[in-house]
Amino acid sequence: MAECKKLLIIAHAPSENTQKMLKAVVHGASHPDVEKVVVTSLTPLETQPDDILSADAIILGTTENLGYMAGLVKDVFDRCYYACLDKTEGLPFAFYVRAGHDGTGTQRGIESITTGLRWRLIQEPLICRGDFQAGFIEQCEELGLSVAASLEAGII
Template sequence: MPKRLLIVAHAPSPNTARLLEAAERGACHPDIEDVEITVKAPLEAGPEDVLACDAILLGTTENLGYMSGALKDFFDRSYYPVLEEKQGLPCALYVRAGHDGTGTRRAVEGIITGLRWKWVQEPLTLRGEWQEDFVGQVEELGMAMAAGLEGGML
């Protein structure tokens, strides 16, 4: 039975849409065969999606020094329904931050700590002016998550 990677990312602009596409592209790398990928916007994703996945990749913009309202809404609706059953869920995060992303990262980390999910790697913070390299970094993150799931490392 294939492992399932859930990607939940807020993508309100053309550049953040490119990041989401990159995460999916990386996760769907042709060498990774035994991982199902589900991609949802935070307002469309819910606890049933989290309960059905084996790992989760989160993406958000930095909004006034905090995560997007859409991602916060996802957590608000999903937190208690998944709290007991999904402890230890492997997770990763990328933040598209116009400034430094510290508040956004800290807010998500607090929720992840409460859920008792486990970080696959340090959150990826894409700071400042847009850089084309951001796309490659997020693609690598998606690929690493899917490869780690397939290889049994997550």
């Protein structure tokens, strides 16, 4: 029997709406048809280098704060960057942003740091822009399912 893969979700979800988005990502990633993926969801403050080092794939979630990723998400990179550098090269990851504006600064920041880590972005970022919409929940669930199913299938 094949060993289970580990999908780590690191998300900053400070509001009711961002909590709904996070739950949707976890729900999608935990779909009953995906049997060989263990899903772990951590807040940025809970995340340690060993969590990242043991993951087979990562989904990052953040709010857009002053045109950049949330400070707590940046803190994960600050604390874990050097412990993960050269040990997580090629790590597949995806991310979503709850952006009140356009999300481009947040996207650039995440892509810049993960390029330095040499992680592999496996799909276009999900940028949920403007006023909150119910469709964000469905998109987040699809993101979770897509990453988990791809991980299980060995595509990523």
